[in-house]
Amino acid sequence: LSRRINLGKGKDEIYTLANTFDRMFDRLENSFETEKQFTSDVSHELRTPIAVIISQCEYALESAESEQELLGALKVIMGQSQKMSRLIAQLLFLSRSDRKTQPLTIEEVNMSALTEVVIEEQKILADKNNITIHQEIEPDLILQADETMIMSMLINLITNAIKYGKQDGYVFVQLRETGNQIEGVIRDNGIGISESDQSKIWTRFYQVDTARTSEKEGGIGLGLAMVKWIIESHKGTISLESALAKGSTFTFSLPKK
Numbered sequence: 001l002s003r004r005i006n007l008g009k010g011k012d013e014i015y016t017l018a019n020t021f022d023r024m025f026d027r028l029e030n031s032f033e034t035e036k037q038f039t040s041d042v043s044h045e046l047r048t049p050i051a052v053i054i055s056q057c058e059y060a061l062e063s064a065e066s067e068q069e070l071l072g073a074l075k076v077i078m079g080q081s082q083k084m085s086r087l088i089a090q091l092l093f094l095s096r097s098d099r100k101t102q103p104l105t106i107e108e109v110n111m112s113a114l115t116e117v118v119i120e121e122q123k124i125l126a127d128k129n130n131i132t133i134h135q136e137i138e139p140d141l142i143l144q145a146d147e148t149m150i151m152s153m154l155i156n157l158i159t160n161a162i163k164y165g166k167q168d169g170y171v172f173v174q175l176r177e178t179g180n181q182i183e184g185v186i187r188d189n190g191i192g193i194s195e196s197d198q199s200k201i202w203t204r205f206y207q208v209d210t211a212r213t214s215e216k217e218g219g220i221g222l223g224l225a226m227v228k229w230i231i232e233s234h235k236g237t238i239s240l241e242s243a244l245a246k247g248s249t250f251t252f253s254l255p256k257k
């Protein structure tokens, strides 16, 4: 079948790709050499999807007996590749922020419109979990900021609220002006975070319950570290109020200029 759809020579390319990734990991490892645990976490998190990709490629090329089976394997490959791509982007971001070489492109950002776009995009994930997103967004709140970063910060917070939210529950997103600041609130009525974990979740790779998180097809505990970096590099603040089994409220404040 693979020959029929001309995947045969893809095999060599897959191995070359895997080797390229391997060399990339070595480079990443060197760039984080001071953090041993971090390095081993990174290697593990990136090598796992590669192993799945390789085994699914082998299956697709050698054992798949129908187009349906082939498509199934391709879907897994696609999902794992996207996961890796997200992880690598997060890692490069953190590596650059460590080295203070992460550039900020400051421009006028319509925070209200941006937040609405992000909410709209997250609705598919919310629907999957039967979660309703309520929003209370003051129109045309303008900020001097790096738009891509602010967007990434919002995506992380809203995705988390949905991932760790309550089935059939809600996520509430509020944006308003307070003096010369823009204040954002992202609240869920989900699983909540214990008091002892509340200070730890901002640390790279920290996850309250790794089994539960990977079950949710989540990230690997880098999201909030990025959120914190983004907020602080815009001279803002972020805080958390949470209670187990009741839910979490993340509140950030960003200066408009």
Ligand code: ADP
Residues within 6 Å of the ligand: 156, 160, 161, 162, 164, 165, 188, 190, 191, 192, 193, 201, 206, 207, 208, 209, 213, 218, 219, 220, 221, 222, 223, 224, 225, 248
């Ligand atoms: P990830 O979601 O990839 O695990 P994050 O850095 O975004 O990583 O979050 C770190 C951890 O904080 C998560 O694993 C989860 O345990 C906890 N967490 C984050 N947001 C929430 C939330 N809204 N409700 C409950 N727990 C949360």
